[in-house]
Amino acid sequence: MELEPMDDFEKELRQTFERQPAPPGMKGKIMARRRVSEPRSHAVLWQRLAASLALAAVLGGVVEWNWHLREERRKGEAARQQVLTALRITNHALNHMNKQLAAHGRAVQE
Amino acid sequence: MQNRIMALVLGAAVLAAPARAQTAKLPAPSPVEKALAARAFSVDEVTLDKNMLAFAAKFMAGKNKDDAGIQHLIDGLDGIYIRDYEFDKPGQFTAEDVEQLRKYFETSEWSPLVRDRDRKTGESTDVMIKLVNGKTGGMFILDVCPKEISVVLILGPIRMDDLGKLSSLGGLGALGTVEKSVQDKEKKGGHQ
Numbered sequence: 317m318e319l320e321p322m323d324d325f326e327k328e329l330r331q332t333f334e335r336q337p338a339p340p341g342m343k344g345k346i347m348a349r350r351r352v353s354e355p356r357s358h359a360v361l362w363q364r365l366a367a368s369l370a371l372a373a374v375l376g377g378v379v380e381w382n383w384h385l386r387e388e389r390r391k392g393e394a395a396r397q398q399v400l401t402a403l404r405i406t407n408h409a410l411n412h413m414n415k416q417l418a419a420h421g422r423a424v425q426e
Numbered sequence: 427m428q429n430r431i432m433a434l435v436l437g438a439a440v441l442a443a444p445a446r447a448q449t450a451k452l453p454a455p456s457p458v459e460k461a462l463a464a465r466a467f468s469v470d471e472v473t474l475d476k477n478m479l480a481f482a483a484k485f486m487a488g489k490n491k492d493d494a495g496i497q498h499l500i501d502g503l504d505g506i507y508i509r510d511y512e513f514d515k516p517g518q519f520t521a522e523d524v525e526q527l528r529k530y531f532e533t534s535e536w537s538p539l540v541r542d543r544d545r546k547t548g549e550s551t552d553v554m555i556k557l558v559n560g561k562t563g564g565m566f567i568l569d570v571c572p573k574e575i576s577v578v579l580i581l582g583p584i585r586m587d588d589l590g591k592l593s594s595l596g597g598l599g600a601l602g603t604v605e606k607s608v609q610d611k612e613k614k615g616g617h618q
Binding site: 389396399401406408413416420 | 470472474482484496508540549551553571
């Protein structure tokens with residue numbers, strides 16, 4: 317008498333594990349659901365692609381701007397060096413002029 | 427309507443003409459420069475037009491006191507044209523080369539400030555200034571040593587006060603000495 321519930325349990329278990337055919341229309345439902353979810357996954361893919369492109373564009377812009385700044389600084393330094401060279405040569409020429417004039421006894425200041 | 431447009435175009439042209447005339451243009455390199463550069467062992471060439479000078483001035487802003495002084499000096503200049511040829515031995519250029527250079531740059535608008543010749547050594551110095559309404563509108567220096575030729579052309583209003591201040595900078599001492607001479611010349615020019 318005490319083993320009866322166990323038999324019921326075994327019976328239920330057997331029934332549960334028993335192979336049963338899918339309810340009619342199940343395949344159709346699954347296929348329909350798949351058709352709906354497929355475009356959604358495409359949209360997510362496109363969104364991710366667009367976000368990646370936007371991020372790449374922003375990063376590219378930052379790199380480009382940095383390069384532009386560095387180039388601007390390099391050109392500015394080159395221009396500054398040219399001005400200094402110009403002043404150095406001017407000074408050299410004027411020094412020579414002063415020496416020549418001093419040698420001839422005619423200083424510029426006179 | 428067409429007449430109005432024509433009048434506007436003509437008006438703009440009339441207004442633009444003096445503005446363009448006020449900005450002196452840097453000369454093209456003289457033909458003799460190529461030959462000199464080929465014979466020289468060291469060549470320094472600096473050509474800075476108004477835009478490049480403005481760019482350099484912008485870059486010098488706020489750096490240090492010396493740069494600020496130079497920035498103030500070059501601010502408003504129309505151009506700087508410098509050529510410096512160094513030769514390894516004397517006799518690498520002729521008096522004719524020098525004369526060609528002098529003639530190329532010397533035009534009627536320049537007034538001589540210093541003209542010095544040494545027949546023995548062949549050394550010579552020419553300093554000329556351009557006076558525009560009694561103010562300095564440019565400076566030209568042609569300095570010839572046995573082994574070196576320097577051409578300095580500075581176009582635009584040169585602030586002689588700033589030039590004098592730069593004499594305190596290392597290596598720019600001689601710039602200040604020309605200040606007084608030019609100021610005297612300006613005074614004379616102003617009275618003409």
